[in-house]
Amino acid sequence: MERIMGVLTLKAPVYKEIAEDKSATTMAAIIVVITTLVSGFFKGLVHVNETTGAASVSIGGAVLGAILTLIFGLIGWVIAAWVLQLVAGWFGGKTDTGEMMRVTGHVEVFSLIAVLNVLTLGGTALACVTGLVGLIVGILKLVGYVIGVREAAEFTTGKAVVTALIAAIINFLIVAIPVGALMATLAVAMAIGG
16 A cells, blocks of 8 residues: 555655565556456446437446456556567666566556546536546656656656657557557447447
């Protein structure tokens, strides 16, 4: 719990400690599993009709969202960590995939904000508040990633930012495009199936 609080409060020494502690990989994996399940469930739970703006609850969407988010989240986590260590190496970083998995896995704790998605059922005002809180937490999560990359790779914040940007582009190309195509195919299949 102490480490999670250190991650949430963006304490660099905690990120360094996590990167170096090989036993922290299990906790990082647990965090990724829990956050992807919770995030996928709550994102799939609430469906907002784009035409009317009315929100409704979908248990089937929640379960499907949890399962798909878990599968793609775990795959994406490993690939992203590998890409981060590869790019960090280009800039002289001293890290490996395990260290990147540990720090990025712990940073995923910020994703629990997805629970607030259920507030969109309360109307437009709550949806706006949820969006604003999500934006703030998203920024904190990005800062956490940069700190994690910097501490794991043992280089400057500037190099960490560049590493994160380049890795994000590479990850988008090798993960997001195929996953997006698969998700679109599943959505079309579900729409056709009723």
